[in-house]
Amino acid sequence: MSIPQEIAWDIVDPQAYADGGRVDRAFAWLRQNAPVEVAELEAFDPFWVVTRHADILEVERQNDLFHNGDRATVLTNKEADKKVREMMGGSPHLVRSLVQMDNPDHMNYRRLTQSWFMPQNLKPLEARIREIAKSFVDRMAEYGGRCDFARDVAFLYPLHVIMEVMGVPEADEPRMLKLTQELFGSADPDLNRTGKEVTDVSEGVDTVQSVVMDFMNYFNAITEDRRAKPREDLCSVIANGQIEGQPLGHLEAMSYYIIAATAGHDTTSNTTAGGLWALAENPDQFARLKADPSLIPSYLEESIRWVTPVKHFMRTATADAEVGGRKIKKGDWMMLAYPSGNRDEAVFADPYRFDIARSPNKHVAFGYGAHVCLGQHLGRVEMRVLWEELLPRLESVELDGEPRRMAANFVCGPKSVPIRYKMH
Amino acid sequence: MSEPFKTWQCRTCGYIYDEAEGAPLEGLAPGTRWADVPADWICPLCGTPKADFDMVEL
Numbered sequence: 001m002s003i004p005q006e007i008a009w010d011i012v013d014p015q016a017y018a019d020g021g022r023v024d025r026a027f028a029w030l031r032q033n034a035p036v037e038v039a040e041l042e043a044f045d046p047f048w049v050v051t052r053h054a055d056i057l058e059v060e061r062q063n064d065l066f067h068n069g070d071r072a073t074v075l076t077n078k079e080a081d082k083k084v085r086e087m088m089g090g091s092p093h094l095v096r097s098l099v100q101m102d103n104p105d106h107m108n109y110r111r112l113t114q115s116w117f118m119p120q121n122l123k124p125l126e127a128r129i130r131e132i133a134k135s136f137v138d139r140m141a142e143y144g145g146r147c148d149f150a151r152d153v154a155f156l157y158p159l160h161v162i163m164e165v166m167g168v169p170e171a172d173e174p175r176m177l178k179l180t181q182e183l184f185g186s187a188d189p190d191l192n193r194t195g196k197e198v199t200d201v202s203e204g205v206d207t208v209q210s211v212v213m214d215f216m217n218y219f220n221a222i223t224e225d226r227r228a229k230p231r232e233d234l235c236s237v238i239a240n241g242q243i244e245g246q247p248l249g250h251l252e253a254m255s256y257y258i259i260a261a262t263a264g265h266d267t268t269s270n271t272t273a274g275g276l277w278a279l280a281e282n283p284d285q286f287a288r289l290k291a292d293p294s295l296i297p298s299y300l301e302e303s304i305r306w307v308t309p310v311k312h313f314m315r316t317a318t319a320d321a322e323v324g325g326r327k328i329k330k331g332d333w334m335m336l337a338y339p340s341g342n343r344d345e346a347v348f349a350d351p352y353r354f355d356i357a358r359s360p361n362k363h364v365a366f367g368y369g370a371h372v373c374l375g376q377h378l379g380r381v382e383m384r385v386l387w388e389e390l391l392p393r394l395e396s397v398e399l400d401g402e403p404r405r406m407a408a409n410f411v412c413g414p415k416s417v418p419i420r421y422k423m424h
Numbered sequence: 425m426s427e428p429f430k431t432w433q434c435r436t437c438g439y440i441y442d443e444a445e446g447a448p449l450e451g452l453a454p455g456t457r458w459a460d461v462p463a464d465w466i467c468p469l470c471g472t473p474k475a476d477f478d479m480v481e482l
Contacts (some may be wrong), residue, residue, distance in 0.1 A: 061471040118438040120482050360449045362468070372437045372470040 008039035014187040014407040027051055027340035036324035043077040047333040051340040053347045055324040059315055059336060060368035069100045070316035071333050074410050079201040094212050097255035112241045116234060119377045126381060132160050133386045137393060141423050146400055150417040154273035158382050162264035167233025180262045182211045188407040219257040267309040268379040270413025275303030277417045278354040280399045285356045293391055299356040300383045305363035306354055308339045309413045338364050395422040432458050432477040437470040
């Protein structure tokens with residue numbers, strides 16, 4: 001048996017993620033009826049879809065048995081995969097960041113920057129992050145009670161923080177945001193480079209590649225600058241870093257910048273926007289948070305679970321294996337469906353309820369195992385500080401129109417959250 | 425006088441185990457010393473084994 005075509009289509013179709021309910025229903029059906037099962041769609045090589053929380057953890061923790069880099073790490077159709085391999089000398093990846101690496105490279109490259117993102121090393125940054133958060137809260141007050149929280153606050157605040165950490169000039173932040181949205185929003189005409197529906201796969205790959213090239217051209221110049229004049233910033237670490245006594249490979253260095261300059265803010269932006277959307281839709285939860293600000297950390301964890309900005313990663317079995325009672329063959333391709341794991345009824349009571357006090361809340365939004373999100377502590381600090389500044393001043397908030405989600409099946413969240421609010 | 429509480433950090437993800445706070449959601453009461461954390465305990469954030477934690481000063 002394989003997954004019914006309409007269910008399989010719903011978990012790959014970017015529009016299903018824009019809809020929200022469509023993809024939730026598909027994953028709920030899979031968890032109930034076929035928690036580890038093969039999707040066979042004409043345009044794609046067959047792939048397993050892993051939908052239960054426990055099975056996702058089981059795959060994620062076995063990094064030798066389930067590789068990131070052997071096949072595409074992000075769901076890619078056959079035609080796009082062929083084109084990427086032609087462009088990249090046989091590799092299925094347009095970039096080679098931590099996400100596409102396995103050991104020993106993964107561990108070596110991760111160690112290069114890991115200390116930057118450890119909680120104890122973020123503490124000295126917190127005062128500066130708070131200044132940035134305050135400036136956005138002040139800006140919200142100046143908007144006079146109406147704004148698009150996604151576009152006016154959530155997209156810009158984490159962007160500013162990570163660009164300061166990297167050492168990218170403030171003047172270049174709009175460019176970094178645009179490139180990020182063109183990359184992750186490549187299937188969404190509101191965000192992608194062409195402004196059109198992607199109907200031609202080859203053209204779609206070319207467009208994504210042109211975005212990647214723009215990133216690379218930008219960071220080539222940064223590399224030259226930081227090699228000549230190293231500073232106390234993350235770009236200097238990447239530009240001057242060494243792996244086993246050798247400088248980083250060019251593709252690897254460029255990919256390192258790109259992942260920091262994209263995933264380093266977009267995921268936090270999605271969560272911030274989606275978390276406020278959920279509060280606006282659940283006034284009882286907003287009132288509870290107002291009454292008890294000590295719930296901010298658990299509100300944030302619930303926002304992360306609720307939004308789950310990374311929708312999947314793919315893994316490839318390096319040997320025959322068993323997951324959830326199903327036999328996986330060496331070379332099989334597997335989708336880890338994080339939004340599904342985070343709605344798993346076996347782990348989360350009433351999983352479709354937004355509960356700011358949910359405890360425990362062991363979501364898998366940051367992944368698990370050796371590839372667990374490097375920036376998770378930074379994301380949490382950014383969101384906590386923003387809410388510590390915003391909550392005391394925010395008296396009420398409600399939706400001021402229909403929020404909209406990006407059409408994308410990899411990294412995505414709200415693209416517009418219009419709100420009306422009172423604050424002082 | 426008893427020894428001051430120490431903190432331990434997961435090498436993979438940076439999770440911090442503070443002996444003073446314990447990890448009540450993981451079944452470790454406040455004040456549980458690292459030596460008393462079961463050997464098969466794993467990092468709640470990423471699943472790394474206890475053996476791959478380092479003592480850190482915060």
